[in-house]
Amino acid sequence: MSARGNYGILLRDFAVRYGRGRALDYNELLHVSADVGSELLESGAETYRVEESVYRLVSAYGAREANVFAVPTCIIVSITLGDGSTVSKTRRIYARGTNLDRIDLLNALCRRICRGEVPLEEAYGELEAIRRLGGSPPARRCAGYVLIAFSFALFFGGTLADAGCAAVIGLAMFFVVFALERWKANAVFVNIIASGITMMLAVAAVGLGLGQNIDKMVIGALMNLVPGVAITNAMRDIMAGDYLAGQARLTEALLTAAAMALGAGAALAVARML
Structure with a gap:
């Protein structure tokens, strides 16, 4: 037995x-x-x-x-x-x-x-x-968005000014995500809108002379949306033999990443045209 x-x-x-x-x-x-x-x-x-x-x-x-x-x-x-x-x-x-x-x-x-x-x-x-x-209080989530954006902007080589701008962008991202979640918006749509706004704010910050590196600010802020836990669980499910569950989680994580890239890329293309 x-x-x-x-x-x-x-x-x-x-x-x-x-x-x-x-x-x-x-x-x-x-x-x-x-x-x-x-x-x-x-x-x-x-x-x-x-x-x-x-x-x-x-x-x-x-x-x-x-x-x-x-x-x-x-x-x-x-x-x-x-x-x-x-x-x-x-x-x-x-x-x-x-x-x-x-x-x-x-x-x-x-x-x-x-x-x-x-x-x-x-x-x-x-x-x-x-x-x-329920989940984490909104104030705690907001602080997490700001801290993650600030820390990762520095981690990826940004200046202190870039990190400060990333923190503000992270704050704006939280309010966007929070509002869309309250409206029961689709997760892919939420990621497209949030990443697009992140890119536009980063471009505006550099244009106003508040920051120097658009990429560092965007990467720092977008780390709030990266599906790290979903990817980890997908790999654990696949290695444990739960291939159906692992593929479903991996597909969801890849869709999230694609939505982030689409939103940020579209916003950058619009900024360059302007």
Whole structure:
């Protein structure tokens, strides 16, 4: 028997010991497990992390057998009942981002469930509490945009003046991205507009004599949009054998990079014509 199967048996024994081996509400279990998995995917978690977390969660509540299939746009959870029949739930994922705080909280919740600390009837409330926390406060995100733009402009060889201009451009980029996200704009469109405005502001800064190197300012500011986590997760999925998920994440990352190049290139072409 595989190590994963042994772990599932231990969890089911643990569930029985704590009184969870009695009649399970499989519908509620499916809802909770699918919600946890979809929240992990929407927060940018790796495919293996999503599948393993949901599998252990379902096993911890005493399910006889569970199968989890996850890709960046969908998660399917199936549970085998005591009579041998199977119930399943599919959850479509429409929006994805990077929220490492939420991933950490969801992982902590799964660990507490596996330790027998969260009854099934309380798990959904715990999940709702994590959802209500939301993402990082706008002020923190704004500070991150400014700091990243300033630091990378210096890192790539820009002057202090270039870094200062990049910080201001990063601030403007944050407001553009924040506004477009509030309007539920497509991610590709957001990157095109944000990178275009970044290029125009960098050209204007050099034209006014505030900075010297357009490329350093643009590179520093655009580092806020670079899909580094998505590319890393894509490579991890591919190396782990999850080729479908890895290709989907890699395609999404390449589209993001292409949108950045398109927006910045179009803005530079317009600036040169003027």
